[in-house]
Amino acid sequence: MTSRTNASATGGGSRPGVLRDLLMVFAPITVISALLYYFGFIRERAFWAHFGVDLGTVGFSSTDYILRSPGTFFAPLAGLVGLALVALLVHQGFVLWITNPRRSRRWAVVTVSSLAITACGFLIIGLLSVAFGSLQLPVLGPVLLGVGAGLLEYAIVTARMTQVTRPGLTDLLFKQAAVYSRRTLIIALVVGAMFAAIADLANQQGTRAATAISGTLPIQPKVIVYSRLLLQLSGTGVAMVPLEPTNTAYAYRYNGLRLLLHNGDRWIIVPAGWTPKSGDTVIILKDSEDVRVDLAPSG
Numbered sequence: 001m002t003s004r005t006n007a008s009a010t011g012g013g014s015r016p017g018v019l020r021d022l023l024m025v026f027a028p029i030t031v032i033s034a035l036l037y038y039f040g041f042i043r044e045r046a047f048w049a050h051f052g053v054d055l056g057t058v059g060f061s062s063t064d065y066i067l068r069s070p071g072t073f074f075a076p077l078a079g080l081v082g083l084a085l086v087a088l089l090v091h092q093g094f095v096l097w098i099t100n101p102r103r104s105r106r107w108a109v110v111t112v113s114s115l116a117i118t119a120c121g122f123l124i125i126g127l128l129s130v131a132f133g134s135l136q137l138p139v140l141g142p143v144l145l146g147v148g149a150g151l152l153e154y155a156i157v158t159a160r161m162t163q164v165t166r167p168g169l170t171d172l173l174f175k176q177a178a179v180y181s182r183r184t185l186i187i188a189l190v191v192g193a194m195f196a197a198i199a200d201l202a203n204q205q206g207t208r209a210a211t212a213i214s215g216t217l218p219i220q221p222k223v224i225v226y227s228r229l230l231l232q233l234s235g236t237g238v239a240m241v242p243l244e245p246t247n248t249a250y251a252y253r254y255n256g257l258r259l260l261l262h263n264g265d266r267w268i269i270v271p272a273g274w275t276p277k278s279g280d281t282v283i284i285l286k287d288s289e290d291v292r293v294d295l296a297p298s299g
Contacts, residue, residue: 002254018131026102037062046206050214051260051270051282059264061146072202080194098162108162115155122148130196146193153186216276219298221271223257225285226292233257235271235280250292257283259295267293285292 017111044065045055097103098111126145129137137144156173159165164174173182213220225233228250233240237256246250260282261268269283274280285291 015186016155021162033066035230036066036069036073038042039072039198040065040273041066041200042202043072044068044208046203047210048208050276053268053282058261058286059266060269064263069202072205073198076201077199095161098158108164112159112164114154115151115158119148119152119155122151126131126193131213138204139197142193142197142200146190146197149186149189149193153226156182179242214276217272217274220258221257222296223259223267224294224296224297225257226294227252227254228290236273237281238271
């Protein structure tokens with residue numbers, strides 16, 4: 001009886017531990033998946049907005065957004081890790097320089113003041129750009145906001161390390177409650193700035209990708225549409241050719257089209273001469289027995 005009770009108690013005690021371990025594994029995966037989905041959505045929305053297409057008509061799934069976002073999410077993350085390593089090395093050299101006994105207290109005051117003023121300048125520029133959009137600095141604005149927040153905390157810590165603050169200000173800045181509140185706010189600003197910067201980067205990448213494709217439409221794969229019925233396909237470079245019913249099951253052939261995407265049962269195509277100012281529309285065709293779509297090299 002005792003052994004069963006002990007085994008039951010042991011098993012019952014292990015379950016919360018297993019659950020905690022599972023949460024530690026799957027919670028980050030869930031967060032990363034949500035971030036990949038969001039940044040993929042931002043990128044694709046910018047891409048299709050260039051062609052005047054509402055993203056809802058493309059028919060992407062959640063997996064599609066996730067698969068289209070790793071370059072947008074992980075490349076800045078890798079760059080951030082690299083910058084963090086460089087900052088760590090710079091920090092080690094800075095500590096040796098600022099704590100050198102040969103340095104006068106005046107040098108420490110000037111250094112801390114310069115750090116604080118620079119941080120405040122970055123914060124002001126970043127806040128104006130992110131919160132109010134008045135400076136129109138995509139990517140750079142959020143980056144300055146995050147760097148300013150981190151640099152301000154670094155200036156405060158440096159001031160304490162070099163003991164250049166006055167006693168009253170020291171008590172105000174370095175009480176436990178003040179440190180906790182300040183660092184919570186700093187972390188929130190840095191994380192929010194990173195989020196905004198990557199979102200701006202995803203938007204820019206989507207627009208650049210769409211611009212690159214629209215500028216090279218003549219060399220994109222050709223789309224040849226065969227139809228049993230007369231379709232209202234028109235645009236710069238589009239030509240309809242009637243076919244002899246004795247030679248084919250289709251009555252019409254449409255040339256001068258280029259492929260943007262085939263997703264599910266949808267063909268999203270544009271006239272070969274499409275430009276943002278041409279007035280041509282993007283064509284969405286669904287697979288059916290009355291329509292056949294062939295692809296060919298641009299030639």
